[in-house]
Amino acid sequence: MGGEETATSKAPRTERGKRTLRKLLDAAAAEFGERGYHEASISGITQRAGAALGTFYTYFDSKEQVFRALVDDMGHLTRQHIAERVPGNVDRLTAERLGLEAFIEFVREHKDLYRIVMEAQFVAEDAYLNYYKVFAAAYTRNLAQAAEKGEIRPGHEEERAWALIGMSVFLGMRYAVWSSDKSAKEVADAAAELITFGLSPLARGGGGM
Amino acid sequence: MGGEETATSKAPRTERGKRTLRKLLDAAAAEFGERGYHEASISGITQRAGAALGTFYTYFDSKEQVFRALVDDMGHLTRQHIAERVPGNVDRLTAERLGLEAFIEFVREHKDLYRIVMEAQFVAEDAYLNYYKVFAAAYTRNLAQAAEKGEIRPGHEEERAWALIGMSVFLGMRYAVWSSDKSAKEVADAAAELITFGLSPLARGGGGM
DNA sequence: CTACAACTTGAATATTGACTCAGGTTTCGA
DNA sequence: TCGAAACCTGAGTCAATATTCAAGTTGTAG
Secondary structure, eight states: OOSSOTTGGGOOOSHHHHHHHHHHHHHHHHHHHHHHHHHOOHHHHHHHHTOOGGGHHHHOSOHHHHHHHHHHHHHHHHHHHHHHHSOTTSOHHHHHHHHHHHHHHHHHHTHHHHHHHHHHHHHOHHHHHHHHHHHHHHHHHHHHHHHHTTSSOOSOHHHHHHHHHHHHHHHHIIIIIIOOOSOHHHHHHHHHHHHHHOSOTTSSOSOOO | OOOTTTTGGGOOOSHHHHHHHHHHHHHHHHHHHHHHHHHOOHHHHHHHHTOOGGGHHHHOSOHHHHHHHHHHHHHHHHHHHHHHHSOTTSOHHHHHHHHHHHHHHHHHHTHHHHHHHHHHHHHOHHHHHHHHHHHHHHHHHHHHHHHHTTSSOOSOHHHHHHHHHHHHHHHHIIIIIIOOOSOHHHHHHHHHHHHHHOSOTTSSOSOOO
């Protein structure tokens, strides 16, 4: 029962149409990213796209609908980017480090879209919820599997998943969206060490690897 | 040179005025919390407060100004609540656990205000930035001091501070705002263990205290 | 008790911007 | 080449609501 094809009636049927739709999506990402949902205007989007106001409604039903489309798109892109950078056969702790680094890099390259995801909490809460629930579910599963293999200490997988997602999100916000004063690797290494050994002074010493 | 007293001209001078101002602030917190900044309306606020529309402008210059007032207020309340629950003389790792538990409890009791803080990112970005920068600076300092005392491993204090804040925020969102299906203590314990020992299977075993 | 400041009131104003639509223009299969 | 479908255009409609203001009511100092 696919919820995927909401906009069938609005799908472009010619090359020209496809080009226009793409221009509008890019323009929407820029407009929402720069001005935020409510400051953004449809006329701003169409101006950026070099199209007339009415053209927007050839492809979308409403302002909110484009916004949701962008949020969903971001979920796919993020997972894809991280999956590409994290080999399937490494152990969990290594995967954490690589994944975080990939995530921060990705956010740097897509600040606009990332801001949109964050704002979705207030514009399209269900899309936002879904975005993170998908992440958290996958994360929880990964942690449970790693625990079974003995790669990490078992227990509290769900809470850990949310805690780790929160870390990533805030590090992304601080070191990718707000400022890039430290390299992605630097940040990821610091966080990976925290994730691996915690703060305890009893654990194995400093930086490593 | 105090930025505190922005609204001197609007401060109430009689008992009646003070009461009305308080009713408006409470009403604003509820309205913004429930409907979000843009959906919220001044008339919604005054209706909740049982006042006339124009009364709002006796005490505030604009919709945005009340919103900012609420964000700042939340910063004070949060720090105060946590400070009350975390004795000054405990070691850092204990403080982390107690602080997180206090934070989650606090968010549960102030969902509306908490949502407002999060939305501030898109409505009053500077207020939001300030909110977290104050937290992060204090946190970084605490970590550095703890490192000097040998309570935790030294290094990366700033990144760690942001990572730990991110954890708290997301755990708060998931286990206080969205759902209360686990107790604050349960969540705080799981996170505290992660913060203390990390995920590494080499560290001291499971749950403990 | 009085007068003035403080406060309250809600209809009116003004702006904004999402969305519609009737009439062109372009594309493309036959 | 032709005509219908697809696409584009942008002025106009319409609802929402932040903010103002002139007129009334209440509190309180003297």
